[in-house]
Amino acid sequence: MTESTPGRDRLRELLDAVLDEENTRLTDMADHAFASPFHFTRRLTRDTGESPVALRRRVLLERAAWQIGQGSSVTDAAFAAGYGSVEGFIRAFGRAFGRPPGSTTPGSGTWLSAPNGIHFHPPIHLWVQERTEDRPGMDLIALQIHHDVDDTAHLIRLAEGLSEEAYRRVRAPGLTVLEWDGPEESVAAVLDHLVRAKEVWLASIEGADLPEPGADDTGGLLERHTRVSARWIATVDDIGRRGAWGDRLIDALCDPPESFVLGSVVAHVLTYSAHRRQLVRHMLRAEGLEVGHGDPIEWLQDRHHDGGTQ
Template sequence: MAADAFVSPFHFTRQFSRATGEPPVALKRRVLLERAVWELSTGKSVTDVAFGAGYDSVEGFSRAFSAAFGHPPSLTPADERRRWLPTSNGIHFHPPMSLWVTNAPNEQVVADPTTLLIRHDIDDTRELLSVAAQLDESQYRCVRFPGLLVESFRGPEESIATVLAHLIESKEVWLAAIDGEDIPTAAGDALPELVKRHERVAVRWLDTIRDLTRRGGWDDTLIDALCEPPQSFVIGSVIAHVLSYSTHRRYLVRHWLRTELSIAGTEIGDGDPIEWLHQRG
């Protein structure tokens, strides 16, 4: 590209980055990942998409994809919804082989606090579910705080099993309201099922956040006619509500897991977004 512009690579990169807010290599990588998620949604294999995106291995592609979208390539839903990654310049992939440039970019960048908290919540929940797998059934279901209410309308959350279930259920219920679906029926709290439910809801949750960010929908209002009487909710406050209670539940579970597993020598991180971001590189 530098040669076509009749400038040195150094000068081209500097000018390109200044104009777009993104180095050319980073922009290309991001746009190819946006193309990749679309191709996966149309049924292409992970292997074909990985090499088409310029990766030397499926493993390398999977790591980059998971870091970008918050879930592995294999969990990409089979719908051709637009899935754009955050950028300040509004340049995105547009199927099948085009670019779309938004007129007035209104997007969060990766280091935006809201984006960090949302992505950290998903990854931290995944980590806690993984650690909980080390518990036996009695430890998993042991009543630790009789009568504990996190949200009064959800009932007591007295065990690791119940708190983890409500952590996931909260997103499922609010997504159903946002997407105009029936409120999901109460599901079990067996750990293997919670892991599957978390991975499913994480994809939809992140898709919803990206869509709200792209169209500036944080101030939109949801009027829920299923409530008696009907209630209205500002979407931004809904996301803040979910994140607030999710944070409380995660640290509650983290404390209980440490109580159970400290003797066994299991190290459980602090759940610090700073450390999480460092580990992501």
């Protein structure tokens, strides 16, 4: 079997081979995936709980149901799904859906029971549901929290490659993200605010005193970030576990004290953290450093490719 293209999902390559319009036989699918029929079947069945032929037949029936619901004739849908006769298609459709294809309407269900969450998604795509037997369903807030933490650490490490002068150079005179935070004109200032925002909001949530400013060199920032990130992740996880997003926080650090909804605090931190991370990227590029996009899609793909989980 040949090596996959770096960053390419091997399972998706196998699925592409199964569902390619030209690959009507198992040998065609295996050839498309550069594998023997035996190894192709074993790998796909292991990863999806469904044989290649059964998966193809089911997904094409789901596509046929959608096409009929959109106005396609039963005959056209039957031949598009690879059936040699309309009668054979009608029998297969009835066994799978429990209804004749002619009764399908735009509101009819088009997904069949599957052991892997892999379904047809119109007009030509696959939809892969989370497999809860493998890991819990993806928590969107947790994904954003972890991405923010990882990306901030990544940017601090990149900034270690700058000279002290470049690290503190004013690159955006007068730049202010939030009025009460003051100017953020350099890489050092923006990174410091990225870390300090979590320190201050955690102090508010925990009812602690306003934290003293910490070291803002890259080594000091990375140490502060490591400490506060562990607390931040645990705190947000606890809020979610208790379903406490609507609880109110009385922030005694404000003068006078103010009331904030916990969910809005988390959204606030994520919003301005994302903004500041992109600001840092622009500044680092201006200093000649190669910086990625900070895209959560790429981040999650890299974690899965490296064997990590979310």
